[in-house]
Amino acid sequence: MKPSLDDLALLVTIADEGSFTAAAKTLGLPKSTVSRRLADLELLLRTSLFQRSTRALSLTDEGQRIYDMAKPSITAADDAARAIAEREQLVAGRVSLTTTAALGQYLITPHLIKLTAAYPDVQVELRLTERRVNIISDGIDLAVRTGTLDDSDLVARRLCKVKRLLVASPAYLAKAGVPVAPSDLASHNAIVISAALDSWRFDGGWECSMRWTIAAGNMLVAHQLARLHHGIALLPDFMLETDLDLGTLIHLLPEYPMEQADAWIVSSPQRYRSLAVQTVLNYLAGAKSGVSVGRH
Incomplete structure (x- = not known):
């Protein structure tokens, strides 16, 4: 008999939380139930998964091996469940977006008017500046930029060519x-x-x-x-x-075209974005396809 996904999720949660008490709170179960289910899993696998002491709880070598194999699947399942649940809800929330004054005035604003008409519960907070903002440290959701992207850890989506x-x-x-x-x-x-x-x-x-x-x-x-x-x-x-x-x-000098560059919409590398952020990103990327964008 093989362990179920719920059994493996229990193992991962206990290891991540570091105690039966914390795991029980996260799972919404009595501590006794968590202990019993772990004992059943160890019996099923015929191995000890945790080393227990009065002060600490740590994975055994075999527990660590199973944890390393199970963790990616549990994370993916959690992300999928959360994404499905969120898509069944209303698209709502505040999204911060930074770009230059010219891009904001000429390109972004007209599209945002249409977007917020389609999604009235989405709020877009524009932060217009000529400074290249670090969106991760400043906690900004999206940025529209042109030219070379210096922040290699950002997720970038190409919008169009600069002219x-x-x-x-x-x-x-x-x-x-x-x-x-x-x-x-x-x-x-x-x-x-x-x-x-x-x-x-x-x-x-x-x-x-x-x-x-x-x-x-x-x-x-x-x-x-x-x-x-x-x-x-x-x-x-x-x-x-x-x-x-x-x-x-x-x-x-129309016969001597100027150097062009790419325009991008960029976001932080976090694995999971809110539905509101993803909606704004997708809307702008679709609306600006084929539009020329000026350089920062």
Whole structure:
């Protein structure tokens, strides 16, 4: 006769809790029942599973071997049962999501309006910042990022390709001239996001170090500076549709595409996510498929 999954779960719980009393509380059983069921399991297996003393309870060598084999199956069964039970419940809860101000305004917010209409008991707390937040230490559920992912321990889901354009206002170009090749950019005033991002790369690897007077801090301010004729900006195309249609900004060097990158939605590596977090993640990943996203 083989031990049942419940028998093995009893063994795992006693070992994890470290005492019969704690295991009984976790299982919702009398301590005497836990002791009796363990004795029955040891009789069935014809081996001692625990070494007992007045101060400690520890697995025997054979108990440890069985524990190591049983633990993954018990954990998987618990996760499956919890996931099934949660999916039968209402999708509800608060989800924290961090990204930049521009991504939040132009891309994330419109999708969140639709999401919360479909799931009215989900609350999404946006945390907009240009800083690369450590979502694990800061306790944040999700982040939308672009470019290289430095946090190797995060779980990342690819959203789309980044597409960025060089743009400037007609008034600026009338004064400073229209660049006809990447090498012409060196003589122009650039609008950079930060001092560290003063080198712009083209598809194929060609790189140009830009001269600048104002580091905008974020893409929204860089966009405004370009519209105020301050210089040439490198911006994601999702911010530029109206400007390009109206001629407020001009797309420069279209025959020299800028280097692209991937956009990601990332989460912590925890094995189990709440249904609300998983719902927001899946919704954004599906809604943003094929959309261009600007770089942090």
